[in-house]
Amino acid sequence: MSGAMVKVGGEQLLLLPEKAVFWPAERMLVIADIHFGKAAAFRAQGVPVPRGTTSENLAGLDFLVAAHGARHIMFLGDFLHARASHASSTQQAMLAWRGRQSGLDLTLVRGNHDLHAGDPAAALDIALVDEPYTIGPFAFCHHPDMDVPGYALAGHIHPVYVLATRSDALRLPCFVVGRERMILPSFGSFTGGHAIRPEAGDSIYVTSGEAVHSVR
Template sequence: MSAREVIVAGETLLLLAQKALYWPREKMLVIADIHFGKAASFRAQGVPVPRGTTTQNLAELDALMIEHEVAHIMFLGDFLHARAAHAVATVAAMLAWRLRHPALKLTLVRGNHDRHAGDPAASLAIEMVDEPHVIGPFAFCHHPDIETGGYALAGHIHPSYLLATRFDALRLPCFVVGPSRMILPSFGAFTGGFLITPAPGDAIYVSSGEAVHFVR
């Protein structure tokens, strides 16, 4: 299934195959670690990496907004990868996307990369907040290990999980759903993943890109 419904802190949430979270009651899309400008940052250092990751990220946001009614996007940190993400072409692409969605509310919980990269351009009209940012029962964070006043929704880790048999293994991005916090997979193209070991009480849901599967 392309989405998996979970009940967390008394609220129904959808884990989406596109590595995002949707909160239907608030019409909110939650995105972790989009890392705009990461490829541009590598190219600025002379590393030959693919172009078009910003366009790909924006297209995937558009696709999610077609599939779900979205009034608010909450970014859980690391919106920009580095200062090189302020490159003219990157900012122009983001601004063109923003102008197509003028009524959409955007909020960014600052992450560690955002503090180095600096805030996004003011023309993007993004509300900037620090963690934990509390709405209802949820504390929106970048780091999953900070003290919060609610159930934490966080990123930072870029979690992935290894599915293995005797003959093969497959590493997939995952949602880590614990008793007091959920860690979302990184949304951005060209961001990689960190192989996690679940803690006691953690449920793991992997995304194949087309479906979300409960694995433990």
């Protein structure tokens, strides 16, 4: 799989096909909008949606940690989707994963869904912070429209970019890389996407799941 290296805030960041960012200097994975337990929340309301999204998300994290030698994961908000995300099966899977990845530092920048869902279980040993949370040149946020010191890395809007021909169109998750902020695509399975219109100065990198491509 092929990522794309960009330089922002004076640092090199690797945009990954798996819809995450890796900061090599800090061995940090940056993950936006994983929305653990979203499918469980829908099922609790009687909506028949597929099972297995929590396991899929955790397997994706395992792959990226191993592939890049990450020692820290920064979650940019919306870690849990709703109060129903505290369902026993979801919690057990997450605790088992944490047991396998006990050496990782985990930080959650609280997002809007986290405020409603409540904090993750204490046993997951996640450092909980409010936005903006700064490390080096970066301000880690959930919302991309905050006035922050430094270069902002944010999520929230689940950006996708529409590639269109005369007869067809394709919506692909994308990274929106601007002069003062980057918006990451939603990492989580079963989270959907919002078609964006780039602002002046924005570069767009789409991911096919296999590679990251610059399209603007």
